[in-house]
Every structure is written in C-alpha cells, then in structure tokens.
Amino acid sequence: MIVYGKRIAEYVLFKHSDKIKSVYLAKEIDKKHFDALAKLNVPLMRVDSKKAQSLAKGGNHQGYLLEIDPLTPLGFSALKSMDFVLVLCGISDVGNLGSLFRSAYVLGVCGIVICGLKDFKQEGVMRTSAGAMLDMPFALITNVFDVINELKFANFGLYGTDLKGENLTQVEHKKIALFLGNEATGLPTKVLKRMDKIFTIPQKRAFDSLNVGTAGAILMDRISNGRA
Numbered sequence: 177m178i179v180y181g182k183r184i185a186e187y188v189l190f191k192h193s194d195k196i197k198s199v200y201l202a203k204e205i206d207k208k209h210f211d212a213l214a215k216l217n218v219p220l221m222r223v224d225s226k227k228a229q230s231l232a233k234g235g236n237h238q239g240y241l242l243e244i245d246p247l248t249p250l251g252f253s254a255l256k257s258m259d260f261v262l263v264l265c266g267i268s269d270v271g272n273l274g275s276l277f278r279s280a281y282v283l284g285v286c287g288i289v290i291c292g293l294k295d296f297k298q299e300g301v302m303r304t305s306a307g308a309m310l311d312m313p314f315a316l317i318t319n320v321f322d323v324i325n326e327l328k329f330a331n332f333g334l335y336g337t338d339l340k341g342e343n344l345t346q347v348e349h350k351k352i353a354l355f356l357g358n359e360a361t362g363l364p365t366k367v368l369k370r371m372d373k374i375f376t377i378p379q380k381r382a383f384d385s386l387n388v389g390t391a392g393a394i395l396m397d398r399i400s401n402g403r404a
Contacts, residue, residue: 274304
C-alpha cells in the first residue's frame with residue numbers, strides 16, 4: 177500500500193524503515209530524509225506530478241510517497257492476552273478510525289478490534305492516524321458477538337457507551353474492553369445488553385453528542401489515567 181505526506185513518511189522512515197519496499201519522490205525533499213531513504217537499499221524513483229497524484233489518489237503527498245506492505249491483523253489468541261482492548265463496532269469513517277488509533281496508541285490501549293466492516297481501508301486509516309496504526313495492534317472480526325463471547329471467556333470486563341449510561345467513576349476489572357458504536361446509531365441494543373457497565377460523558381451544555389473519536393479519547397484517558 178502507499179502512504180504519503182512528509183509527516184507520515186518521516187515517521188515510517190525513522191521508526192519502521194524495514195517496512196519500506198519502494199520510495200517515490202515528486203519533488204526535492206529534506207536532505208536528511210533523502211540521505212536516509214537512499215541508504216535503505218530499496219528502489220528510489222523520481223515521479224512526475226501526474227504519477228504522484230495517481231499514487232496518492234489525489235491526496236496531499238508533499239512530494240513523499242512510500243510503498244509498504246499491508247499490515248497483518250491479529251487473531252483472537254493475541255487479543256485475549258492483553259489488558260486493555262478497544263472494540264469499534266461499525267465505525268466506518270476513516271477520520272474517526274485514524275483518530276481512535278492515534279489516541280489508543282498514546283493512551284495505553286493494547287489492541288483494537290474492528291467489527292462490522294466489510295472493507296477496512298488501511299491506507300486511509302494509516303494516513304489519518306499519522307502513522308500510529310503501525311504501532312497499534314488490531315484485529316478484524318466480522319461478528320461483534322464473537323468478540324463479546326471470547327473476551328468474556330478471557331475474563332475481560334465489558335464496558336459499553338451510550339447517552340443514557342452512567343458517569344465513569346471506576347473500573348472494576350483488571351482486563352478491560354471498551355466498546356464504541358458507530359457515528360450514527362451508537363452501540364446496538366443487543367450489544368449494550370451484554371455489557372457489564374454502560375458509560376456516558378456528562379455534558380455541561382445541551383448538544384447532540386460528542387464525535388466518537390473525541391468521546392473515545394476521553395474515555396480511554398479516564399480508564400488509563402484514573403481521571404474518572
């Protein structure tokens with residue numbers, strides 16, 4: 177897959193250079209970056225603007241385009257050994273997914289489970305996560321109820337989110353799974369009924385709701401850093 181843009185290219189170059197298969201440059205770039213790329217012993221090619229725009233699918237590449245292998249999702253066995261898992265149910269917007277990957281990495285989540293997506297667009301999420309996706313293990317599981325059953329069997333506390341939930345004051349389990357629903361409808365009722373607790377974020381002013389990326393970051397921070 178192709179990742180592009182100066183910031184993400186720099187992140188990949190200096191933290192995951194082993195993943196780079198090819199380099200495409202559409203303009204003169206920072207000498208430090210060029211020297212580091214030239215030492216990788218991978219194909220390094222100059223491309224014109226038309227080719228670069230095609231590779232970036234019209235995105236703002238800033239002259240930097242890297243080809244890397246697609247990331248390999250985890251299986252259930254790896255997830256069950258973790259202490260803090262984020263479960264995303266039907267969240268499809270790449271901006272929200274990228275934001276949640278980035279927040280999860282920074283706030284100490286061990287792994288992410290993505291449910292209910294037929295087409296998970298790694299390239300888009302990689303870009304919107306600013307590269308954090310490279311360091312955030314994830315699994316792709318179609319059926320959320322398989323996830324619920326497996327995590328429950330592995331002694332996870334299951335924590336859902338809903339506008340009618342309670343304020344998060346404490347987390348009673350050592351192994352935690354935080355479930356977030358999609359942008360339009362939230363978590364399905366059948367999923368909420370399987371949760372150990374359902375949380376909400378109290379609002380100081382009346383408004384529809386928080387963006388799922390923002391709400392997820394707040395709850396992850398409260399769980400990780402005891403800010404309930």
